[in-house]
Amino acid sequence: MSLILENIDHVVNGATHIEGVNLELAPGSFNVLLGRTLAGKTTLMRIMAGLEPPTRGRLLMNGEDVTRTSVRRRNVSMVYQQFINYPSLTVFDNIASPLKLARVPKAEINRRVNETAEMLHIEHLLNRYPQELSGGQQQRTAMGRALVKDADLILFDEPLVNLDYKLREEFREELRELFKTRNCIAVYATTEPNEALALGGSTAVLHEGRLLQYGRTDDVYHRPKDILSAEMFSEPPINIVPAMVSGSEVTFDRNIHFPLNQDLENLAPGQYHFGVRASHIGLQPQADDDLELEVKVDIAEISGSETYLHVRNDLFKLVLHLAGIHEFSVDQSIKIYFPTHKIYAFDRSGGVVHIPARPGVQ
Amino acid sequence: MTRSVPTTPDTVRRQAAESAAKRRKLARGTATRWRRRTLLGLYLVFVMLPIYWLLNLSFQTNTEILGNFSFWPQNFTIANYTRIFTDSNWYMGYVNSLAYVLMNMLISISVALPAAYAFSRFKFIGDKHLFFWLLTNLMAPPAVFLLPYFQLYYSVGLFDTHIAVALAHCLFNIPLAIWILEGFMSSVPKEVDETAYIDGYSFPRFFVTIFIPMIRSGIGVTLFFLFMFSWVELLLSRTLTATNAQPIASIMTRTSTASGIDWGTLAAAGVLTILPGIVVVYFVRNHIAKGFALGRT
Secondary structure (H helix, E strand, O other): OOEEEEEEEEEEOOEEEEEEEEEEEOOOOEEEEEOOOOOOHHHHHHHHHOOOOOOEEEEEEOOEEOOOOOHHHOOEEEEOOOOOOOOOOOHHHHHHHHHHHOOOOHHHHHHHHHHHHHHOOOHHHOOOOHHHOOHHHHHHHHHHHHHHOOOOEEEEEOOOOOOOHHHHHHHHHHHHHHHHOOOOEEEEEEOOHHHHHHHOOEEEEEEOOEEEEEEEHHHHHHOOOEHHHHHHOOOOOOEEEEEEEEOOEEEEOOOEEEEOOOOOOOOOOEEEEEEEOHHHOEOOOOOOOOEEEEEEEEEEEEEOOEEEEEEEOOOOEEEEEEEOOOOOOOOOEEEEEEOHHHOEEEOOOOEEEEOOOOOOOO | OOOOOOOOHHHHHHHHHHHHHHHHHHHOOHHHHHHHHHHHHHHHHHHHHHHHHHHHHHOOOHHHHHHOOOOOOOOOOOHHHHHHHHOHHHHHHHHHHHHHHHHHHHHHHHHHHHHHHHHHHOOOOOHHHHHHHHHHHOOOOOHHHHHHHHHHHHHHOOOOOHHHHHHHHHHHHHHHHHHHHHHHHHOOOHHHHHHHHHHOOOHHHHHHHHHHHHOHHHHHHHHHHHHHHHHHOOHHHHHOOOOOOOOHHHHHOOOEEOOEEOHHHHHHHHHHHHHHHHHHHHHOOOOHHHHHOOOOO
16 A cells, blocks of 8 residues: 655645645555644645545556545545534444445454454443543544544544544554554644654654655754755754855854854855754863854743743854743843754755754764 | 721721622612612513413403403403314314414425525625625615515415415515524534535535534525515415415404404414414424524624
């Protein structure tokens, strides 16, 4: 079972929602669609499911063109952000409904529904109605309905957004377990880079209807193809600062110069954008070649045991992601340390030209 | 004697809240409470008075009605009711009315369900205009359509049949039903439909087994409104019928005979005409407000 999207375009009333998406999903893979709201995640999933035909392009399932095949004839299932169940049916009948429609024998239905319910920990709720359940249990029911039939393609459209934090973590872990043994393609849409990282598998980064990058999740994370992809796939977004390379020196912030270290020495002279992740900038130097910068504090967001520190100087703004709670007063001058060996360099058109080496990773 | 002054913020806040509560309580004293009760009581009296008076009359004899002014029946009698239930001229009026009302409800709901679904789920050319045009049907007075209906039905032989009145009432009942049902249907997320298709439901099966149960309160409210509008409509039903399908409201207007008006029977018939409405409204009492808002909350 493989799914290939060829040059998919989707235009609604003259507005392009999806533009030239080419994607090949391998059998048994777990794929994350990552992108902000309006990036086209839901539209793309609806096209994959067959709920909407693409304006242009082809959709191949197992090498067969299914672009115009109706959703009823495709073996897919989908879980929505809202908890969608049939309120007039019990949880058992909800989960059993795809099997009943496929005329599976009764004993088999019983067995599979119970098996699925057990897997999702809702076996004690089978006689209840969806309205009598909590949000998490309702979503489990919806997932049960999606998982009970052996669909070739299972689509999750931000299924955990309406659940609380703890439940989300629990679900994520279970989901990964569930799909280890299955040989179907799973597609999971999310807006959160951290969720994509936690789920693993492969990630497709979407932005304004275009596919920026597709590959193994940690690969996409560590080796972004361009600035946009790097910005989409980090929370808080990666810090971008303009810099100039000339001769053997980097000019940074117009007046800060530092020599090209061995990481960066291959860069040709010219203008660049340097990217550095928020968690890599620190308040203490981490290495000898860290660059010391004098900045002013804009605001310190403290969330739980982490601090997002927004700082600025005359030319750019930076965000630091610090572990622990740090309190600063506004406009306080502080020194931060910029790791020169963890810099991504992008050329002026946004393409990546340098990716920092990761110790221990080839 | 020393006077303690609160110092901690908590105490200050607590004392402020206490004194505010005391002031509010004083302001909302017995006088206000009684004024409210009186106003509400008066309102109820004025609303219920005509209904009580009808009930009162229906248990009196004609001599008492015309003779003296009494707040309750002096010579309690159920003769008026017995008369209605034994005289086929009278009770057939109810049968006729019920017959065409039920027919109309059936026709209207079965036409309005698919139409409302289309308006709620699909986009098509002119959908908004068509939808509004439906509403304008409710604005035209039925008298406008009286002559064409009469002429048309007479020439095709539908005059004085139940179905004639049922069809005529569709004029205002179908648009009303579409509007109410569309509101209820639009509050069901479209994703439910899609999930059903993904699960493999065919459209008719989904519509009957999944969708209709989801909007059953809406259907109940719609049926109530269809019933009420058709039940109270007099002009069309009277004009389009003669004797075979004559509605009760029409029969009630013909109680004046050579010996004068039969007030008691008329009042009893009035009471019996109110009853079905009360019964129907009981079933949809929890959803009726949403119905008046045409299904939109």
